[in-house]
Amino acid sequence: MKTLLAGSRYLAVAAYVLFALFPLYWLLKIAITPEKLIYTQGTALWPSSVTLDNFRSVIFASDFLAYFRNSVTVSLVSAALTTVIAAAAGYAFSRFRFKGKSLVVVLLLITQMFPLLMIIAPIYKIVASLGLLNTLTSLIVVYTAFNIPFATFLMQSFFDGIPRDLDEAAMMDGCTRLQAFRKVILPLTLPGLAATLGFIFTAAWSELLFALMLINSNDSMTFPVGLLTFVSKFSVDWGQMMAAGVLALVPSCLFFVFIQRYLVQGLTAGAVKG
Amino acid sequence: MPPVATPWRARLAVAAEPWLYLSPSLILIALVMLLPLVIGISYAFQAISLMNPFDSGWIGLQNFSTLMDDAKFWKSLKNTFHWTLASVVLQFLLGLGLALLLNRGFHGRKLVQALVFLPWAVPTFLSALTWSWLFNPVIGPIPHWLAAVGILSEPYNILSDPDTALWGPIIANVWFGIPFFAITLLAALQSIPNDLYEAAAIDGASAWQCFVKITLPFLAPMILITVMLRAIWVANFADLIFVMTGGGPANSTQILSTYIFTTAFRKLDFGYASAIAVVLLLLLLAYAALLLRLRKSLKMVDS
Structure with a gap:
């Protein structure tokens, strides 16, 4: 009986793993299937021969390298800006008591609750009237603002984990508070900063709808927009589309492998406290 | 040594300090999220279509x-x-x-x-x-x-x-x-x-x-x-x-x-x-x- 139970438990775990990985496996499989085999062996579990041609043509003979560069620029700059700005705000939440604090918290929570699509039209109009349509700048500003509330709460929880005595000791030794923040507290939160940076990077990397609305020139398309345009134009070039898809997956997966264990730990700590 | 601040200025500095740290976040959120939110709600009561740019204006509850x-x-x-x-x-x-x-x-x-x-x-x-x-x-x-x-x-x-x-x-x-x-x-x-x-x-x-x-x-x-x-x-x-x-x-x-x-x-x-x-x-x-x-x-x- 016991072994039966344990066996079914392993079976269930295996089912979850299969369900999680199968779509990604399929993406990779079609990406390495030679073009002439797609229609005959498209639904086979493994093609009779494999090729890297699809990757080669995506990287060297299409605009995807430019999309990739645009996406990396937008995501990196948004992530860096958001992390710096949110670190300052998170520090204020963690270290100061002041009038209006709960009001600011409520304000940040509100921004997480309403449908973001509500502001897609006003943002389009504002960006258009500033002459910033089709620029990466507009996306960077929008993504930075969108991600600040969440990043602020995240940074606050990291700062809460560092004893206040440390800032106070530094200030006793003659640092200003800003110096104490920069020289003592920030270095201690480096893992937290890295986590925040990663979260915002992946969020900006995957954003599609605002990018579709604000960008329509080929030069400044981000990866999601470029891939979707490619799909609607050349919807039969399966191998190339999936090769592009695999490439889009790389940055997020790298980040995720690095972060995921830490994620449960962080949440557990929070849950114990609450 | 910096000059000693007068008490009210010192108090103001202490009160302003958290807001100094918060201001970049608050300004961005206000400009990019809250202001467009208000504008977006006001759009619901207007005719605004980029296809008919001349046929726009307040129309009350007509959209609804x-x-x-x-x-x-x-x-x-x-x-x-x-x-x-x-x-x-x-x-x-x-x-x-x-x-x-x-x-x-x-x-x-x-x-x-x-x-x-x-x-x-x-x-x-x-x-x-x-x-x-x-x-x-x-x-x-x-x-x-x-x-x-x-x-x-x-x-x-x-x-x-x-x-x-x-x-x-x-x-x-x-x-x-x-x-x-x-x-x-x-x-x-x-x-x-x-x-x-x-x-x-x-x-x-x-x-x-x-x-x-x-x-x-x-x-x-x-x-x-x-x-x-x-x-x-x-x-x-x-x-x-x-x-x-x-x-x-x-x-x-x-x-x-x-x-x-x-x-x-x-x-x-x-x-x-x-x-x-x-x-x-x-x-x-x-x-x-x-x-x-x-x-x-x-x-x-x-x-």
Whole structure:
């Protein structure tokens, strides 16, 4: 009986793993299937021969390298800006008591609750009237603002984990508070900063709808927009589309492998406290 | 040595200090989110369409009365319920199951955990594309499997059949969302004190009794908050459906958020899009208020 139970438990775990990985496996499989085999062996579990041609043509003979560069620029700059700005705000939440604090918290929570699509039209109009349509700048500003509330709460929880005595000791030794923040507290939160940076990077990397609305020139398309345009134009070039898809997956997966264990730990700590 | 500040200036400096740290965040959020939110709500009462730039102005509730007679709107509303309910229930149940499995130690648990959480890291547009390819009979296996077990009469694309199309994005959404529930519920599970289970084991409680009497009550607050947040998020979530079906065929997968996006993006009718958005916002507020009251009354029962 016991072994039966344990066996079914392993079976269930295996089912979850299969369900999680199968779509990604399929993406990779079609990406390495030679073009002439797609229609005959498209639904086979493994093609009779494999090729890297699809990757080669995506990287060297299409605009995807430019999309990739645009996406990396937008995501990196948004992530860096958001992390710096949110670190300052998170520090204020963690270290100061002041009038209006709960009001600011409520304000940040509100921004997480309403449908973001509500502001897609006003943002389009504002960006258009500033002459910033089709620029990466507009996306960077929008993504930075969108991600600040969440990043602020995240940074606050990291700062809460560092004893206040440390800032106070530094200030006793003659640092200003800003110096104490920069020289003592920030270095201690480096893992937290890295986590925040990663979260915002992946969020900006995957954003599609605002990018579709604000960008329509080929030069400044981000990866999601470029891939979707490619799909609607050349919807039969399966191998190339999936090769592009695999490439889009790389940055997020790298980040995720690095972060995921830490994620449960962080949440557990929070849950114990609450 | 800096000159000694006068007392009122010192007090002002102390009071201003937190706001100094907060100001960049607050300015950006005010300009990029709150101001457009107010403008967006005002759009709902105007005619603003980039297609007819000269036919614009305040029109009161006319957008909303058009909405009442719009069959597409009612269909989207119904689909929103279907989409949100099915997605959240399935994600939650499967996520809870996964969290319970992962909460017991076994060989390779860390590796398994990394693998099953992976879908959460996949960019949404890519999950959407991947699943729509999986449902495509030319390159995807799913139609052939469904036909082989007799669910489909022949291997066709369920995304192009109005009766089944909504299940495509729902399955993709479940795949994408299980890790969220698994992560949060696993964290909650790991904070349940172990001695409770030991005491129950001494008293001869069965596994099912332990689950119902110890695990579920401990998880309840986390379940409530995650289900609430997730439902709001899923109801607002347009990306998957927009990429997989674009709301079609025959609006069978149109939900309110995709309707908002296509109205703004394809028709450039910002007034009407904003009116739909206001309705969605009101529905979500009502839902959140309801759940918070439920939570309150649950707490009263507890004490």
